[in-house]
Amino acid sequence: MENPDGLPPENGFPAQQRPQVVGFLLVPGFALMSYAAAVEPLRAANLISGKTLYRWWHSAPGGEPVIASNGVAILPDVGIGAAREVDTLFVCAGGNPAVFDDRNVFAWLRRLARRGVTLGGISGGPYILAKAGLLDDRRMTLHWEHQPAFSEAFPDIAVSPSLFEIDGNRITCSGGISALDMMVALIERDHGRQLAASVGDWFLHTHIREGMGPQRMDLRFRLGVADKKLLRVLHGMEDNIEVPRSRADLAALAGVSVRQLERLFRRHLGRGVHHQYRSLRLERARQLLRETALPVLDVAIATGFGSSSQFARAYRRAFDEPPSQTRCSV
Structure with a gap:
């Protein structure tokens, strides 16, 4: 892409051979694994x-040095708003991106968007892109832990339960190891x-894994359950949190008596x-208390x-509190 800052190509590379420049905006509390899974494939490709x-x-x-969720600090080398060459910027966030x-930062992200920079979010990063108004009418995903709070805050933005989504110049990723899958897909797109x-x-x-793969482990393995009737009911519970289904409805879903x-x-x-069912609803409530106002x-x-x-x-x-x-x- 044309350098939007009007700066000459760095390191003497001709424009057509210029390396792609990737920026990482690290928000305090970001998940180190998600960040590493995104940056290390770039090093390996080189x-x-x-x-x-x-x-x-x-x-x-x-x-200032930014602290990951596990306490590791990374020293930033570019200031917010700096005129620095960039083709793609990934926002890496964890913890509670809702706050x-x-x-x-929001203004800088919007300026980059106006200049045609591809913007991405990893784990809780898509939440920050949405708060900046940059995910309207876009296909997107984010970590399943943040999805309930996100849907409450942005009811008009549809959230996919996928590993990652590439929608033109917006890229969103659920985080964790899925960032590696995403970067491999991008490397394939760019270099074969x-x-x-x-x-x-x-x-x-x-x-x-393909981007549309599921984020979460199948309920069979997550709960150690193999009974198909029981699994249908458990899925029905997860899909009906706000308006819980009656025991009779759940029994009918399984085709058995109450x-x-x-x-x-x-x-x-x-x-x-x-x-x-109550335990499932209370866990969702705890997520909303932690990640929304x-x-x-x-x-x-x-x-x-x-x-x-x-x-x-x-x-x-x-929860004894x-x-x-x-x-x-929080």
Whole structure:
């Protein structure tokens, strides 16, 4: 792409041979694994090809060393808003991206978008792109942990449960190891299948996943359940959090009686239908308390409770603290 900053090509590369420049905006609390899975394939592509196909730099709000979620610090080399050559900028975020509110960062991202820079978000990074108004009418994804809060904050933006999405000059990724799958796909797009396969092989990643692959482990493995009838009900529960389905509806979904359904749950999960469903709803509530500013009553309604008092009692029994304490501890 044409250099939007009007700067000469760096390192003496002719324009047609210029390496692609990738920027990483690291937000405090970013997941180190997601970032490493995105940057390391660029290094491998250079090494395997014997060419400088990619260069990269780092930026962070405030320009200070930025601390990852595991405590590792990375020193940024580009300030927010700096006139630095870039083709693609990835926002790497974790923790609670819903509370990020740096107007200088949002303005910078919008300026880059106007100049035609491809913008990407990894893990919680898409949340920040959305807060900057840069994901409207775009196909997108983000880490499953952030999806409930994101959908509450941006009800008009459809979230895909995929590993990554490439929609023109917007790229979003659910994070973790899926960032490696995404970068291999981008390397294949830019430099061919052979180099992309070699990069995957370099990292012992022998099965490169397509972007539309599922983010989460199948319920069969996540809960250690193989019974097909029970699995249909569990999926039905996950899909109906705000308006919980009755035990009779769930039993009909499995094609069994309510009594048979209760026996299935106790045999395979060691708890009854009501207990399992309430636990699932309360876990969703805890996510919303941690990642949104929704009033407690709204969280209660979004997770199928009729009142804030009913919700608070159930929440305290489950987590040994009131909802307000969960929010304050974040």
